Amino acid sequence: MAHPVAIPKLGLTMVDCTLVGWTKQDGDKVEQGEMLYAIETDKITTDVEADGAGFLRRFAEVDSMHEVGAVIGGLFASRDEALAAEAASVAASAPTADRVPAAAPAPASAAAPAPSAAAPAPNPGRARVSPLARRIAAESGIDPATLKGTGGHGAVLRRDVDAEIARRKAAPAASPVPAPVPSVSAGEVRRPLAGMRRAIAQKMMQSLQSTAQMTGFGRVDMGEAVRMRQACLAAEADLGVRVSYTDIVLKACAGALAAMPEINASIVGEEIVTWGDVNVGLAVALDDGLIVPVIHNADRKSIAEIARERIDLAGRARAGRLTRDDMEGGTFSLSNFGSYGGDFETPILNAPQSALLGIGAITDEPVVRAGQIVIRPMMMFSLTFDHRLIDGAVAGRFRARVRTALENPYSMLARMR
Structure with a gap:
């Protein structure tokens, strides 16, 4: 056989x-x-x-x-x-x-079953388009829905798009041309929604349409975390890496996820799946979009190890050299919108993950301590979660656990492998 x-x-x-x-x-x-x-x-x-x-x-x-x-x-x-x-x-x-x-x-x-030769199309009435054909069609200004697909179950393939491009090129010059859509302004520029931007657009819409998203906010005193980072910077030669605030927050999240597996979970079909590993995706901004490589088993790594892996993944992401393994297996995500000056946002879930933490910039603010007004380095953060799986009280306990870890960061050193 x-x-x-x-x-x-x-x-x-x-x-x-x-x-x-x-x-x-x-x-x-x-x-x-x-x-x-x-x-x-x-x-x-x-x-x-x-x-x-x-x-x-x-x-x-x-x-x-x-x-x-x-x-x-x-x-x-x-x-x-x-x-x-x-x-x-x-x-x-x-x-x-x-x-x-x-x-x-x-x-x-x-798991998707293997289709039989006589199986009907899984989405009758809606044309299926291969990713490659979709991208070429978008770049050429062609609506794939107008094409007759020659692939299995009528799927529109690259050859169908190429045939339409060739047909348009061969059309007589006298053929009527539709009037262009009027420009709103003289400097208007249009480009196809294609490539990474199209993939991001589809994924974000799918996330919002398939989950019940809610966002809760919190503030954390980062004074001890600032001192910890200063100590790491002083020891940079020994550590062999420059530790960032993102690394410290990521470690705090990983510890909280290990302690609260109900957050480290997803709804898959009709089941709730609690993942066995803590794999934290980190949003990396690129010139043409956003990508989320994954730090696997983050709860079992030291802050310095997380820093080294973050730097490597971010560098390879910007160079376009990430592998499939770098991108898959994430169970939670972290987005640092403070890196471009943001205070707080409501991030969209990286589905099928059920939670995402966003962190803002660290700024000096007046706060009350022991009845006195003092200036402290404060950071806003937000937790977006899927309310189908995570209740507000559970999300609140997770935020509190992350806050406690960041306000007592040296306790995280006890969780270095």
């Missing part, structure tokens, strides 16, 4: 992808662990390794769109067997597609 080559589930929210390339030809010998093909989602292009060995027969073309679990090829015992094979010969033996990051194991009910 042939070994099926099937689309793996590479993230909790992954439903489908576009096959963007093969590294082998029909009949080629494939070793287990070799890079075999590449797929593209809205977020990232990923190389996929062969999970078996044998001679390859490809059943899917480049630029074709596939659901998680779909069989796109097979590995056979001999070259002749591979070249003579048909797709139906391996479809029945396809594995269930539930491969997700170890930090965020999806329950069986969340």
Whole structure:
């Protein structure tokens, strides 16, 4: 029996992808662990390794769109067997597609099953568009909904968009051209909603439409945290890294998440999943958008280790060199809007995560201490949470735990691995 080559589930929210390339030809010998093909989602292009060995027969073309679990090829015992094979010969033996990051194991009910050859379209009446086709269409000013898709279940693929581009170029010059939309001002500039900005727009709308988001606010006296950071700066040569306030806050969040697993959880389908690891995503601003790489097992790392990982991830994010592992498995997120002068905001959840902490700038403010007005370095912070899963009282206890950790930061040193 042939070994099926099937689309793996590479993230909790992954439903489908576009096959963007093969590294082998029909009949080629494939070793287990070799890079075999590449797929593209809205977020990232990923190389996929062969999970078996044998001679390859490809059943899917480049630029074709596939659901998680779909069989796109097979590995056979001999070259002749591979070249003579048909797709139906391996479809029945396809594995269930539930491969997700170890930090965020999806329950069986969340895994997408392998579709059969006769299965109806999952969203009848609504055209499906591959991520690559969607981007090219946006860049070319084409509405994919007007195209007839040639992919499985009528999916619009890159070749359909390319055909429409070629048709428009070949159209007679005398063809009527729609009048342009009047400009509001002489200096108006328009550009397609495409690439990372389109992916961010879709993800933010999906987050707001699929969760019951609420935001609570708090203030924390950062005086001791300021002293702690000054001590870290003085010891920078020994630590080998420059510690930031973000690192200290991230460590406080990680400790609070470990103590309150009900926050380190998600609603997946009809189940509540409490994640086994504390993986904190950190929002990094780029020139063309925002990306959220993940510091895995943050509760088991020292502040200096978190600082080193933060600097590495942020640098690779801005250079466009993040890997899939850097982006996946997050169970909570942190956004430092104080880095660009903000005091407080209401961040949108990075779904399917159920909570996100935003921190503002540290500013000197008059406060009352022991009946006296004194000047203290204060910081506003906000916790956005999914009210379907987290009640207001639970969110309040989490904010209080984070505040206590930041006002007594040296206690966090006891949690260094």
